[in-house]
Amino acid sequence: MSPFAANFDHIPKISLKYCCAVVLLNARTRIAVQQGENLVPTDRSDEFVVFDSVQKSYDGEILVVKDLNLSMPKGEFLTMLGPSGSGKTTCLMMLAGFETATHGDIRLDGKPINNIPPHKRGIGMVFQNYALFPHMTIGENLGFPLEVRGMGKSEREAKITRALGMVQMEDFVNRRPAQLSGGQQQRVALARALVFEPELVLMDEPLGALDKQLREHMQFEITRLAHDLGITTVYVTHDQTEALTMSDRVAVFNDGRIQQLAPPEDLYERPENSFVAQFIGENNKLDGVVETINGEHCTVRLDDGTLVDAQPVNVSQAGERTRVSIRPERVESNPERLHPDAHLIDAEVLEFIYMGDTFRTRLRVAGNQDFVMKYRNAQDQPRYQKGDKIRIGWRPEDCRALDA
Ligand SMILES: Nc1ncnc2c1ncn2[C@@H]1O[C@H](COP(=O)(O)OP(=O)(O)OP(=O)(O)O)[C@@H](O)[C@H]1O
Ligand SMILES: [Mg+2]
Numbered sequence: 001m002s003p004f005a006a007n008f009d010h011i012p013k014i015s016l017k018y019c020c021a022v023v024l025l026n027a028r029t030r031i032a033v034q035q036g037e038n039l040v041p042t043d044r045s046d047e048f049v050v051f052d053s054v055q056k057s058y059d060g061e062i063l064v065v066k067d068l069n070l071s072m073p074k075g076e077f078l079t080m081l082g083p084s085g086s087g088k089t090t091c092l093m094m095l096a097g098f099e100t101a102t103h104g105d106i107r108l109d110g111k112p113i114n115n116i117p118p119h120k121r122g123i124g125m126v127f128q129n130y131a132l133f134p135h136m137t138i139g140e141n142l143g144f145p146l147e148v149r150g151m152g153k154s155e156r157e158a159k160i161t162r163a164l165g166m167v168q169m170e171d172f173v174n175r176r177p178a179q180l181s182g183g184q185q186q187r188v189a190l191a192r193a194l195v196f197e198p199e200l201v202l203m204d205e206p207l208g209a210l211d212k213q214l215r216e217h218m219q220f221e222i223t224r225l226a227h228d229l230g231i232t233t234v235y236v237t238h239d240q241t242e243a244l245t246m247s248d249r250v251a252v253f254n255d256g257r258i259q260q261l262a263p264p265e266d267l268y269e270r271p272e273n274s275f276v277a278q279f280i281g282e283n284n285k286l287d288g289v290v291e292t293i294n295g296e297h298c299t300v301r302l303d304d305g306t307l308v309d310a311q312p313v314n315v316s317q318a319g320e321r322t323r324v325s326i327r328p329e330r331v332e333s334n335p336e337r338l339h340p341d342a343h344l345i346d347a348e349v350l351e352f353i354y355m356g357d358t359f360r361t362r363l364r365v366a367g368n369q370d371f372v373m374k375y376r377n378a379q380d381q382p383r384y385q386k387g388d389k390i391r392i393g394w395r396p397e398d399c400r401a402l403d404a
Contacts, residue, residue: 047110048074048232049095049200054104056090056256065090066256068104072234074199077226079235081243082253083279088236091253092202095234097121108200124193124201124231131189132177138164138188139173145196163195164188166225183214190222194229201226204236219246240280244268252276273314274402277325284328284371287404290320297396299343300324302366307343309396314403321404328360328374330398333382333390342393347371349388359383365392 049072056065065087072078080088093099094106097118105112113121132141142160151159164170167187177185186206193201203222207215223246226233237243243250244264251261252275260267260276271277278285288302290312298312300322310324332338333347350369351362358374361384365371373392375381384390 046073047071047107048076049234050105050107051091051095052105052107054091054094054101054106056087056094056099057102063102064256065094065101068256068258070251070258070261072232074232075227075230077223077233077235077246077248079237079243079247079250080253081237081240081250081279082259083238086253087256088238088253089204092204092234092236096123096125096202122198122200124196124198126186126189126193126201126203126206132185132192134177137174137176138169138180141177141188142192142195145192149196159195163191166194167191167221182209183211183218186210186218187221190218190225194225194231197229198231200232200234202234202236205238206235207237207242215242222246244280252279254279270313271325271400271402274323274325274404277400277402282328282372282374283325284331284365284368286324286326286366286368286371288322288324290315290318290322290401293318298401300401304366306345306366308345308399309343309394310399310401311397313400315401322401323404324399324401326394326399328372330394331371331373331392332394333361333373333375333392335391335393338393338395342395344391344393347373347390347392349384349386349390351386352384354383363390363392 049070051068051070054065054068055063057063068091080091082088090099094101095108097113097116101114106114108121133144136144139160142163143156146156146159160173161170164173167190169184169187169191172180172184172188177188180188186209190206193203206222207218210218219242222233222235225231235246244267247264249261249263250267252259252267254275260272262270267276267280271280274285277283286300286302286308288300288308291299291301291307293312293315296311298310298315300308300310302308308324310322315322335342335344338344345365347363347365349361350364353360353362354377357377359377359381361373362369363371363373
């Protein structure tokens with residue numbers, strides 16, 4: 001039976017809509033450019049994907065995306081990371097063309113695409129629910145986007161073999177999706193998004209259904225493929241480890257806005273506000289008021305009267321309320337490793353947890369009972385007991401005074 005004679009009624013409409021968009025011709029956009037259809041190509045390679053002051057409201061009242069500005073160079077792997085409902089999928093859907101922006105422009109390779117339908121955008125997509133055609137074999141699923149483009153049988157077969165080879169699924173070409181595991185289906189979905197060699201691939205939580213081991217393996221596979229093939233990728237996840245390990249840059253979303261857009265290391269080491277500091281990795285937070293501020297250094301009087309050192313990030317003058325943020329691995333319990341002028345703070349050990357490669361000590365610090373100190377398991381490192389009274393401190397540059 002030809003796949004095109006099939007009845008698609010049993011496939012959820014939304015999947016069908018996505019699948020069809022995935023498979024249609026990206027060359028059409030190029031042809032449109034060649035024919036000069038009011039599209040102006042650009043050679044600004046750092047602006048391959050651009051969101052320019054984009055806003056989105058579904059109901060005409062509430063903005064779920066608020067003034068989004070984002071510019072991606074060709075070949076970049078960018079991840080949108082954020083809590084549920086923060087607007088990540090909405091941004092992806094606008095870029096793919098399944099939703100329209102309420103305000104602003106979206107440009108792909110210099111061309112405004114607000115009014116170009118999804119199937120003309122030349123974008124490959126991978127979704128959490130795979131969206132494979134259940135009645136087709138794996139080979140037919142991959143062949144579909146190529147056949148729609150009028151590609152001949154032998155060229156099609158070569159491309160299918162190559163794409164399945166990329167995800168190590170060549171041996172499954174004659175099976176149907178229901179005869180594959182979740183991870184295998186996910187690989188096929190990835191191969192189908194790549195088979196027509198799109199320049200831009202969008203992935204919305206593609207690994208959500210996989211177990212930890214397979215997920216980590218696929219993270220590696222996806223980044224390797226994206227880099228090897230030079231594909232520009234927009235990846236959506238709410239898993240911060242995934243975002244940090246896979247991406248060239250991460251856009252942290254909250255409440256319809258990008259809170260920070262930076263390479264993983266910057267995001268982890270230099271969060272620009274309290275939301276990002278709390279969302280990425282583990283952070284101790286202590287509230288207080290800026291007491292002195294001098295260039296790169298400030299002191300903060302915590303609410304229980306303790307004085308600590310910090311780097312002013314989101315504060316500009318004495319008297320401002322602030323939340324200081326310090327990573328557990330940057331807390332120091334050996335004063336000899338700190339500057340002689342560093343302020344030391346009293347802490348009480350509430351819990352000492354042996355974690356194999358690291359020791360994790362939960363402390364009561366300035367009234368906060370969830371203050372965590374973490375350090376490497378080494379011969380010369382202390383092993384504390386519950387109830388021990390110790391002194392801790394940190395380098396001012398490791399402690400960031402952020403918005404309260
Ligand atoms: N079709 C729609 N109609 C109305 N509101 C919508 C629609 N789709 C999404 N929303 C709303 O827009 C906001 C952003 O949703 P979106 O799906 O973009 O979030 P998300 O960041 O992808 O979340 P998640 O991590 O849960 O997938 C939410 O408040 C959501 O309820
Ligand atoms: Mg989503």
